[in-house]
Amino acid sequence: MNIPLVAPIKCSQCPIRHRAVCARCDDDELLLLESMKTYRSFAAGDVILWRGEPLEFVASVVSGVATLSKTMEDGRTQMVGLLLPSDFIGRPGREQIDFDVTATVDVTLCCFDRARFEKLVNETPHIAQRLMELALDELDAARDWMLLLGRKTAREKIATFIEMLARRSSHGLDGSSDVIDLHMTRDQIANYLGLTLETVSRQFSALKKDGVIGFTDRKHFTVEDMAALQEETGDDADGGVVY
Amino acid sequence: MNIPLVAPIKCSQCPIRHRAVCARCDDDELLLLESMKTYRSFAAGDVILWRGEPLEFVASVVSGVATLSKTMEDGRTQMVGLLLPSDFIGRPGREQIDFDVTATVDVTLCCFDRARFEKLVNETPHIAQRLMELALDELDAARDWMLLLGRKTAREKIATFIEMLARRSSHGLDGSSDVIDLHMTRDQIANYLGLTLETVSRQFSALKKDGVIGFTDRKHFTVEDMAALQEETGDDADGGVVY
């Protein structure tokens, strides 16, 4: 379940070097981090951290995708965050977290002992600054999601979700009809969007029937009409961009 | 609308001194902040910042309550944050914000020129560290709210809201039947909870009929049965506390 990986990647060659919590670090600081870090891998479906469990390490996601989720007594579940490579898990100054962290696909983490890392945060402005930026970015994302959860219709939620995936997978270029991997199950998508899995399935079918998207198989789709998709999200054409 | 206030409060005597972004600053740093700061006041209902507007200053809330909200093209509105004294407005490294900031009651801000403040953040670890903590606290709050918006019923939302107010107004002691001020209109509460104002009104009436709360007038209520209220929130009895 929790397989410590030995592959000793050099920080300087790390794929998340320029975006993770270490992004602003200079060579000396990087050397220090290098001496502290350990890698851990988790298989798809594994729980990385349980809510309330004492937090012994903090970590950066090196590869894979993990989700943060909260569950109520009666089983209702809501995802409250999505962690992609370079995102940070855990928070200095707190001994536990208030949600579960789960690997949705195979995940590799770059881990640091929490106590030692906290000390480092206090002594290394570059890390505190970057951690602040990461937290503020996540806060922006969380706020967008609050609008979705509180006010959008099922169809708008699904369209927003698809548009997000499309934006993320098309790497800069607007190549429209690439095949996009859904990664998650209908149930996970439902928990992400505050819906039931049946509603998710129905809305996918509806968007397909309306020619907005097309499915190659159940986990892969293409965007057939990007303009229509944008329209369905309910968002402004411009996301608050200055002219 | 935007009344620059002249009252020159000394930082050392500031009511939010130990909790705001300046909390960790030493005397020298405080002196520097003191030379940069200006106060501004806003009346209840005033918009402090518009979405997309160039952000010329960042600020700490000294007194009052402000809300962050997002509005869709067709008018649907969702509050995405609540700012209380010591909370921070604006983010270094970004020239605009993606939501409106509105004063719900009279608000006084301690403002800093954005460009100068950003420079300060980079040079003053104590500020970056505190800003990081504030951002992480807000992130925790945002995630709790995402569970509410995505999964809770109208009744649970209202109960959670009331419980939050009760917890906040009873200052530490569990004095049960204090009169609690609602501050907001039904419409604002609805936008906070992802409901309509009619549903808010109906749920208030229902909780009153069931003897959980009692209204002294439309803006003031008392908690008659705290245990029942807790039960209605849908939250665990323990908020993930370690034993």
Added chain:
DNA sequence: CGGAATGTTGATGGTCCTCAATTCAAGTGG
């Protein structure tokens, strides 16, 4: 091949939104 997990589709009902009428509270001006 068989069983489990996942996904689709249909029928039905409940929750909450929408629309509308009425009540209530707080001013305002004669």
Added chain:
DNA sequence: CCACTTGAATTGAGGACCATCAACATTCCG
């Protein structure tokens, strides 16, 4: 002080949207 106005809150009726329950199809994997 009392009509009049105005905005906020309450209450009711009806319906839309989405959840629930259920049956069935599909895919995955031993």
